[in-house]
Amino acid sequence: MPTAHIxxxxxxxxxxxxxxxxxxxxxxxxxxxxxxxCATELLxxxxxxxxxxxACVRGPxxxxxxxxxxxxANRIAHVLVQDMGLVPGNRVLLHAPNTxxxxxxxxxxxxxxxIVVATMPLLRAKELKPILEIGQISHALCDASLVEEVQGxxxxxxxxxxxxxxxxxxxxxxxxAMQAYAPLFDNVDTAADDTCLIGFxxxxxxIPKATMHFHRDVMAxxxxxxxxxxxxxxxxxxIGSPPLGFTFGLGGLVLxxxxxxxxxxxxxxxxxxxxxxxxxxFGATVVFTAPTSYRTLAAxxxxxxxxxxxxxxxxxxxxxxxxxxxxxxxxxxxLIDGIGATEMLHIFISADEQSAxxxxxxxxxxxxxxxxVDDDGRPLPPGTVGKLAVRGPTGCRYLNDAxxxxxxxxxxxxxxxxxxxxxxxxxxxxxxxxxxIISAGYNIAAPEVEEGLMLHPAVLECAVIGVPDAERGQxxxxxxxxRPGHTEDAAMVKTLQDFVKKTIAPYKYPRAIEFFxxxxxxxxxxxxxxxxxxx
Ligand code: 3UK
Numbered sequence: 001m002p003t004a005h006i007x008x009x010x011x012x013x014x015x016x017x018x019x020x021x022x023x024x025x026x027x028x029x030x031x032x033x034x035x036x037x038c039a040t041e042l043l044x045x046x047x048x049x050x051x052x053x054x055a056c057v058r059g060p061x062x063x064x065x066x067x068x069x070x071x072x073a074n075r076i077a078h079v080l081v082q083d084m085g086l087v088p089g090n091r092v093l094l095h096a097p098n099t100x101x102x103x104x105x106x107x108x109x110x111x112x113x114x115i116v117v118a119t120m121p122l123l124r125a126k127e128l129k130p131i132l133e134i135g136q137i138s139h140a141l142c143d144a145s146l147v148e149e150v151q152g153x154x155x156x157x158x159x160x161x162x163x164x165x166x167x168x169x170x171x172x173x174x175x176x177a178m179q180a181y182a183p184l185f186d187n188v189d190t191a192a193d194d195t196c197l198i199g200f201x202x203x204x205x206x207i208p209k210a211t212m213h214f215h216r217d218v219m220a221x222x223x224x225x226x227x228x229x230x231x232x233x234x235x236x237x238x239i240g241s242p243p244l245g246f247t248f249g250l251g252g253l254v255l256x257x258x259x260x261x262x263x264x265x266x267x268x269x270x271x272x273x274x275x276x277x278x279x280x281x282f283g284a285t286v287v288f289t290a291p292t293s294y295r296t297l298a299a300x301x302x303x304x305x306x307x308x309x310x311x312x313x314x315x316x317x318x319x320x321x322x323x324x325x326x327x328x329x330x331x332x333x334x335l336i337d338g339i340g341a342t343e344m345l346h347i348f349i350s351a352d353e354q355s356a357x358x359x360x361x362x363x364x365x366x367x368x369x370x371x372x373v374d375d376d377g378r379p380l381p382p383g384t385v386g387k388l389a390v391r392g393p394t395g396c397r398y399l400n401d402a403x404x405x406x407x408x409x410x411x412x413x414x415x416x417x418x419x420x421x422x423x424x425x426x427x428x429x430x431x432x433x434x435x436x437i438i439s440a441g442y443n444i445a446a447p448e449v450e451e452g453l454m455l456h457p458a459v460l461e462c463a464v465i466g467v468p469d470a471e472r473g474q475x476x477x478x479x480x481x482x483r484p485g486h487t488e489d490a491a492m493v494k495t496l497q498d499f500v501k502k503t504i505a506p507y508k509y510p511r512a513i514e515f516f517x518x519x520x521x522x523x524x525x526x527x528x529x530x531x532x533x534x535x
Contacts, residue, residue, distance in 0.1 A: 002034075002035070002191055003089075003190075003191045003193075003194050004088045004089075004113050004188050004189055004190040004191060004194055005088050005089030005113065005190075005194055005195075006087045006088050006089055007087055007088065007089030007090050009089060009091070009136055010089060010091075010115055010194075010195035010198070010212055010399070011089075011194075011195070013212075013399045013400040014212065014397055014399075015397055015398060015401075015408075019404050019405055019408060020395070020396075020397060020408065021391050021395035021396055021408045021411055021412065021413050022391045022395075022411035022412070023391075023392075023393060023394075023395060024367070024368075024369065024391060024392050024393060025393055026367065027223065027224075027366060027367050029223040029224075029227070030220055030223055030224075030367060030393050032192045032216045032219060032220075033192065034191060034192055035189050035190065035191060035192065036190065036191070036192035036215045036216055036219065037110065037111070037113075037187045037189065037190045037196075037215055038110060038196060038215040038216075038218040038219055039073070039107045039110040039111045039187055040111075041219055041259075042107075042218075042222075042255060042258045042259055043066065043069065043070050043073060043107050043258065044070060044187065046066040046070075046258075046261050047066055047067055047070050051066055051261055052065060052066050052067030052070070053065050053066075053067065054066050054234075054261060054263070055263040056068065056069045056258070056263055056264070057069055057100045057103050057263065057264050057265075058100065058263065058264075058265050058266070058282065059099050059100045059265070059266050059267075059268075060267070060268075062100050064100055069100070069103065069104055069107065070107075070183075071183035072101075072104040072108075072178065072183075073105075073107035073108045073111055073185075074108070074111065074181075074182075074183050074184055074185035075108075075178035075179075075181045075182075075183055075185075076104055076105055076107075076108025076109075076141075076174065077108045077109075077111040077112040077185040077187075078178075078180075078181035078182070078185060079108075079164070079174060079177045079178055079180075079181065080092070080108060080109065080112045080114060080139065081112050082181070083177055084139055084162040084164065085162065086109075086112055086139055087113075088112070088113025088114065088188050088190070088194075089113065089114075089115065089194075089195075090114050090115065090138045090139060091114070091115045091117050091135045091136060091137045091138060091139070091198065092109045092114045092115065092116060092117065092137070092138075092139040092140065092141060093117050093119065093128070093132065093135075093137045093139070093140035093141070093142070093150065093160070094106060094109065094116055094117065094118040094119070094140075094141050094142070094244075094245075095118075095119050095121065095123070095128070095140065095141075095142040095143065095146055095149070095150055095245075096121060096141075096142060096143035096146065096166070096167070096244075097121040097143060097145075097243070097268040097269075098243060098244050098249065098253065098266040098267060098268060098270070099143065099167060099266055099268060100266060101143075101166045101167050101174075102118075102143070102166075102244055102266070103244070103254055103266070105141045105166065105174075106118065106244070106250075106254065108141075109141070110196050110197075110215075111185055111188065112185075112188060113188030113190055113194070114139070115135075115195050115196060115197060115198055116196065116197045116198070117131065117135050117137060117197070117198045117200070118197070118199075118243075118244050118245040118250065119131060119200065119245045120243045120245040120246065120522075120523040120524065121143070121146060121243060121523070122523045123149065123523075124149050124152075125148075125149045125150075125151075125152030125153040125156075126153075128150060128152075128153035129153045129156050129157060130207060130208060131153075131200055131210075132153055132154070132157040132159065132160055133157055133159075134200075134207075134208065134210050134399065134400075135198055135210055135399070136159055137157075137159065137160055138159055138160060138161050138162070139160070139161065139164075140154070140162070140163040140164070141164050141165075141166060141174060142163060142165055142166070143165070143166060143167050144165040144166065144167050144168030144173070145167070147163065147165050150163055151163065164177065190215050191215075192214060192215055192216040193214045193215075193216060194214060194215055195212045195213065196213065196214065196215045196218060197212075197213050197218070197250075198210050198211065198212055198213070198399065199211045199213065199246075199247050199250075199345070200245075200342070201342045201343070209342075209398050209401055209403060210398060210399035211342050211343050211345075211396065211397060211398060211399075212397045212398075212399055213345050213394070213397075216393075217345050217393070217394045219259075220345075220367070220392075220393035220394055221251055221255065221345050221346040221347075221393075221394060222251075222255055222256060222259035223367070223393075224346075224348075224365050224366065224367040224368065224392070225338065225346060225347040225348070225350060225365045226256045226259065226260070228365060228366045228367075229336060229338065229347075229350045229351070229352045229362075229365060230256065230286070230311065230313065230336065230352075231352070232256070232257070232260060232262060232285075232286050232311065233260065233262065234260055234261040234262050235262070235285075236257070236260075236262045236263075236285045236286050236311075237262070237263050237264070237265060237283055237284045237285050237286070237308070238252065238253055238256070238257040238263070238264040238265065238284065238285075238286045238287075238288070239253075239264070239265040239267070239275070239278050239279055239282065239284035239286070239287050239288075240252050240253050240270065240275075240287050240288030240289050240313075241267075241270035241275055241288070241289040241290065241293055241525070242288060242289070242290070242316070242524060242525065243523060243524065246316075246342075246523075246524040247340070247342050247345050247346060248288065248315050248316055248340060248346070248524065249288070249524075251340075251345070251346040251347075252288035253266065253288060265278055265282045265284055270289075271293075272293055272296040272297045272300075275287065275289060275293065275297065276297060276300050276303060279304065279307050279308075279309050280303065280306075280307050283307070283308045284307070284308065284309060285308050285309060285310050285311065286309075286310070286311040286312075286313070287309060287311070287312050287313065288315070289312075289313075289314070289525075290314065290315070290316040290317055290524075290525035290526075291314050291316070291317050291318070291319045291320065291323050292317075292461055292519075292521075292525065293525065294312065294314060294319075294323055294326075294327050294335065295323050295326065295454075295460070295461065296460070297327075298323075298327050298329075298330040298331070300330075301329070301330025301331050304330070304331045305331055305332060309331070309333065310333065311333070311353075312327065312331075312333050312335050312336065313335075313336045313337075313338065314335050314336065314337050314338070315337070315339065315340055315347060316524055316525050317525070317526055317527060318361070318429045319335060319337040319361075320447070320454050321358040321359040321451060322451060322455050323454070324337070324356070324358050325358065333353075334353040334354075334356050335353075335356065336350060336351065336352060336353060336356065337350060337351065337356065337360075337361050337362060338350030338351075338361065338362065338365075339361050339415075339417070339427075339429070341413075341415050343395070343398075343407060343413060343415070344390065344392070344394050344395060344396070344413060344415075345394045346394070347365060348364065348365050348368040348370065348390050348392060349361050349362050349363065349364055349365060349368075349370055349390070349427050350362040350363075350365055351363060351426075357426055359428060360422070360426040360427060360428045360429075361419075361426075361427050361428070361429050362426065362427065363424075363425045363426055363427065364390075364425070364427070365392075367392050367393055368390055368391065368392030368393075369390065369391050369392065370388065370389065370390040370421075370427065371389050371412075371421070372384065372385070372386040372387065372388060372389070372419050372420060372421050372427075373386050373387050373389045373412070373414075374386050374387070375387070377389070377409055377410050377412070382420075382421050382422055382423045383420060383421075383422060383423070384420060385418055385419070385430050385443075386418070386420070387414055387416075387417070387418065387419075387433060388415050388417045388418070388419040388427070389409075389412035389414055389415075390412065390413050390415065391412050391413060395408070396408050396413050416433050416434070417429065417430075417431075417432060417433065418430040418431050418432070418433045418436060418445065429447065430445040430447070430448075431445040431446050431447055432529075435465070435466075435529060437464075437465070437466030437474050437476055438466070438473055438474055439466065439469070439472045439473060439474045439475055439476060439507075440471075440472040440473065440507070441473075442507055442508075444466075444476055444507075444508050446463075446464040446465060446466075446476075446529075447464075448504060448508065449464040449476055449478065449500065449504065449508050449509075449510060450462050450463065450464050450478075451504075452499075452500040452503045452504040453478055453480065453499075453500055453510070455499075455503055456495075456496060456499045457483070458482050458483055458486040458492065458495075458496075459480055459481070459482065459483070459496070460482060460483045461480075461481040461518075461519055462478055462479060462480045462481065462519075463478070463479045463519050463529065463532055464476060464477065464478045464510060465477055465479075465529055465532050465533055467512065467533070475511045475512060476508060476509065476510045476511055476512075477510060477511070477512040477514070478496075478510035478512070478513045478514070479513075479514050479515075479516050479519060479532055479535075480496065480513055480514070480515055480516065481516055481517065481519060482515060488515035492515075493513045496510070496513060497509050497510060497511075497513065514535075519532075520532065
């Protein structure tokens with residue numbers, strides 16, 4: 001396929017073919033042409049087909065139609081190419097909170113044949129530095145409020161030549177530069193297998209891993225899970241908390257709504273209170289957030305019942321069965337759980353409202369295949385715990401990283417999760433493979449103990465890990481956040497321990513319990529178990 005990349009860095013650093021996963025294009029929707037620019041499909045197409053006046057993206061201050069976004073993205077593409085010297089294949093850092101301008105920049109970069117590297121807004125210079133180095137990033141578009149961190153990182157990394165700020169006033173801003181250009185741009189005719197985004201793993205430990213995704217991959221995720229599970233319509237209004245630097249957020253808040261001509265609401269801060277306000281004030285109908293957020297929001301069920309909300313998607317971490325029940329009882333809505341991964345780009349196992357089962361993530365999404373395998377990669381029979389293996393139209397391509405061989409084996413992507421599949425094909429999450437607690441010879445999956453604790457009304461949130469123990473190898477330790485009005489004392493420890501012993505096999509009860517104000521989480525909402533281990 002003829003690449004449009006002049007800067008061939010991404011292609012040059014793809015894993016060798018024999019280390020790549022198998023790619024499956026079994027569905028009719030997954031037949032892609034050789035040349036494909038995903039921005040043309042997701043944005044230009046709506047304007048061309050006469051839907052330019054439909055609502056597309058809104059923030060607290062702005063309300064843009066598809067044409068508004070398209071014109072801005074076109075002007076940004078001109079600024080990138082003509083003022084900033086971007087050539088196709090260059091990597092562009094996009095560092096911002098979720099705002100409409102961030103989306104315009106995303107499309108501007110992709111239109112110009114650039115590769116978007118979107119990062120979580122809370123990352124500091126120190127964390128941006130390895131990203132700039134690994135991605136060999138030459139350009140940056142950044143929210144004015146965060147420019148110091150980008151400049152700080154750039155000082156240490158000479159390759160970053162051009163930084164432009166947006167969401168600010170003044171003659172030096174991106175907005176000012178955009179005014180010099182026409183709102184029309186001929187999108188670069190990229191190959192379907194040219195890289196258009198590099199996603200960094202939300203990395204709970206170690207050096208971040210860069211995952212490369214093609215224009216084709218972006219269209220593939222829009223063709224799979226949203227069509228078979230989410231089934232939203234052009235009249236839906238999407239909202240949610242994950243940052244666009246996390247592919248859960250990029251898909252749920254930008255790619256999926258735009259692939260069907262729907263609209264999206266972007267919130268810079270999207271904790272439970274802001275999410276509730278946003279759902280009410282903007283009439284949102286589809287929400288994407290993490291399990292803990294649903295747990296907190298469930299207390300506002302009455303208010304939520306009075307909104308237009310109809311579809312609620314949970315991902316990023318295992319959804320406790322108790323949270324599913326809590327949410328249904330509070331709002332009348334059955335949660336849609338789904339497991340995705342940065343390496344896979346988005347969700348590959350999930351269940352819609354009708355087929356959801358408490359405690360199970362769901363079934364494999366059409367277009368993907370999944371199985372549970374043993375340590376040698378052999379498929380295990382239903383009901384047996386093993387490693388989750390998956391393959392489909394998307395898959396893991398680390399940029400120049402030896403860890404490729406750990407994630408991909410025999411063509412299958414190994415997500416690092418321990419799962420079992422039941423007789424009906426439902427996948428039931430156990431734990432991360434390296435989080436299994438082994439105490440006195442017993443295998444104990446942390447989420448099972450967490451589930452047992454969370455059924456107690458005093459528990460808002462909790463996390464369970466194994467801590468070293470001379471006698472038992474490891475013991476189960478729980479970190480618990482209590483709901484307001486409960487006391488953190490020895491009596492509560494005893495109460496919770498006794499409670500767990502009654503709900504699950506007594507040997508799994510937490511022998512140690514510590515109370516926390518809140519749990520350490522990444523910006524994508526994921527629990528940082530390693531920080532609990534260090535504490
Ligand atoms: C865990 C889940 C149980 C699991 C993601 C949706 O989370 C995403 O990507 P990451 O790379 O993490 C991947 C890992 O997170 N996980 C995610 N969802 C679930 N575990 N149930 C779930 N529903 O360990 C997985 O391997 O940060 C999620 C879409 C895009 C994403 N990137």
